[in-house]
Amino acid sequence: MAIIRVEEISNFVGQEATIQGWVYNRTDKGKLVFLLVRDGSGFVQCVAFKGDLDEATFDQLVRLPQESSVVITGPVREDKRAPGIPGGYEIGVKHVEIIQAADADYPMALKDHGVDFALDHRHLWIRMQSQWAVLRVRAAVIAAMREWLDSNGFVNMDTPILTPAACEGTSTLFETEYFDEGKAYLAQSGQLYNEANIMAFGKVYCFGPTFRAEKSKTRRHLTEFWMLEPEIAFCNLDGMMEIEEQMVTHIVQRVLRDRGPELKSLGRDLGRLEKIAPPFPRISYDDAAKKLKELYEAETDPEKKELLKFDWGMDFGAPHETALTALYEKPVFVYGYPTAVKAFYMEPWPGRPEVCKSVDLLAPEGYGEIIGGSERMSSHDLLLQRIHEHNLPEEAFKWYLDLRKFGSVPHSGFGMGVERTVAWLCGIEHIREAIAFPRTIKRVYP
RNA sequence: UCCUCGCUAGCUCAACGGCAGAGCGGGCGGCUGUUAACCGCUAGGUUCGAGGUUCAAAUCCUCGGCGAGGAGCCA
Numbered sequence: 001m002a003i004i005r006v007e008e009i010s011n012f013v014g015q016e017a018t019i020q021g022w023v024y025n026r027t028d029k030g031k032l033v034f035l036l037v038r039d040g041s042g043f044v045q046c047v048a049f050k051g052d053l054d055e056a057t058f059d060q061l062v063r064l065p066q067e068s069s070v071v072i073t074g075p076v077r078e079d080k081r082a083p084g085i086p087g088g089y090e091i092g093v094k095h096v097e098i099i100q101a102a103d104a105d106y107p108m109a110l111k112d113h114g115v116d117f118a119l120d121h122r123h124l125w126i127r128m129q130s131q132w133a134v135l136r137v138r139a140a141v142i143a144a145m146r147e148w149l150d151s152n153g154f155v156n157m158d159t160p161i162l163t164p165a166a167c168e169g170t171s172t173l174f175e176t177e178y179f180d181e182g183k184a185y186l187a188q189s190g191q192l193y194n195e196a197n198i199m200a201f202g203k204v205y206c207f208g209p210t211f212r213a214e215k216s217k218t219r220r221h222l223t224e225f226w227m228l229e230p231e232i233a234f235c236n237l238d239g240m241m242e243i244e245e246q247m248v249t250h251i252v253q254r255v256l257r258d259r260g261p262e263l264k265s266l267g268r269d270l271g272r273l274e275k276i277a278p279p280f281p282r283i284s285y286d287d288a289a290k291k292l293k294e295l296y297e298a299e300t301d302p303e304k305k306e307l308l309k310f311d312w313g314m315d316f317g318a319p320h321e322t323a324l325t326a327l328y329e330k331p332v333f334v335y336g337y338p339t340a341v342k343a344f345y346m347e348p349w350p351g352r353p354e355v356c357k358s359v360d361l362l363a364p365e366g367y368g369e370i371i372g373g374s375e376r377m378s379s380h381d382l383l384l385q386r387i388h389e390h391n392l393p394e395e396a397f398k399w400y401l402d403l404r405k406f407g408s409v410p411h412s413g414f415g416m417g418v419e420r421t422v423a424w425l426c427g428i429e430h431i432r433e434a435i436a437f438p439r440t441i442k443r444v445y446p
Numbered sequence: 447u448c449c450u451c452g453c454u455a456g457c458u459c460a461a462c463g464g465c466a467g468a469g470c471g472g473g474c475g476g477c478u479g480u481u482a483a484c485c486g487c488u489a490g491g492u493u494c495g496a497g498g499u500u501c502a503a504a505u506c507c508u509c510g511g512c513g514a515g516g517a518g519c520c521a
Contacts (some may be wrong), residue, residue: 030477083481110482417521
């Protein structure tokens, strides 16, 4: 008897099959019991008729609590009435083994919960269809981005998580004791190490957790999040934008191909994602500033108008990103930000030192910045000057300066926030649902 | 760090100065096609904490706790 996975059930219609899983929901109707069983790969309805089973077994099924673990065997049928993911298939229960009848006080109801309760029970919440679907999409996003990079000449290089000092000298970092060496800090980026890596390997990427100790308290922030950071030698800003739009398009297409049922179960409008294809619109910071001025003038609601206030030189806030991206159906590149609001290592714009060769990719539908990147500074002397201007300890950056002494080349790289990307693709409100166990300023449990 | 909001049954919420309520979940019973099934019965309360106003406080006031949304900062 074949043990099958629910996601492959369409291949087994007309055959007997066994599934191993958990009872997600139960409806009993006299001599008939419907069990919605999830096995990790999907959700399938199992139907038990009283006449098909001995009386003791049937009585057990009628009383079987939500989340009981079961092994069920029976014929696979196609039936339009059957709910589930993918749905439309069901299993007639011929034999059932109850591994454990769950306690009756399972706390997660099959309806809305408050945020606090849901997060306190995250270890159980991830079993629910919506959360399961989001996390399946996340896994597909990660697989797709690695797939694209691996097949386009990038070498995966893992960068350290324990680091000696601030990588960018901007964010607040988590601090820890490091034996007799003083303090060490949890990495906020692998970029500087990747700049060393490309001089050995050409094109590289790192992918791992990133830590920010800032007290950010919004739907777009976590204290621990996962970031993909490609870095490319002999690559300028335009070349990097092409890489970004190719990779993002590949991710979207793969998720549409492999996670359609999950996205549909989340109520996502797939039509909006199907439009994602190169080229993405590219606008300069200068033009974006003009558009924001126009949007500010046109806004009539005084509260929203205040939030849209903008002058050249400011960094974008969330309301600015939302207003700007609402003008487009695809992700939008905004390039050439003011040097003053960006990190010290970005290459200046030729002839315009007040602007740097930076580019952010803003997702549609108000999801904001999913990628931030730049062409890196290749001049040793200018980089040293910037390190001094930013009051960074020159000694800590000695190795980084070395990279500009021994075969410096133009190079570029970017960081993509995985949770923001997943939130956008799934159409969910808050990025905390895009990671299995979110870490926020107020939460380290469970 | 600042602004705003919330906290009542296991969960989601109602009651807004006058008897503590409903739906879901739990328990018991009924039903051969349910889709968060439905129908009947049933158990379930330190209304976040402390203090105050009042004949009377879940409700009004003060302080505290916890959480959320947003700003700033960022991916």
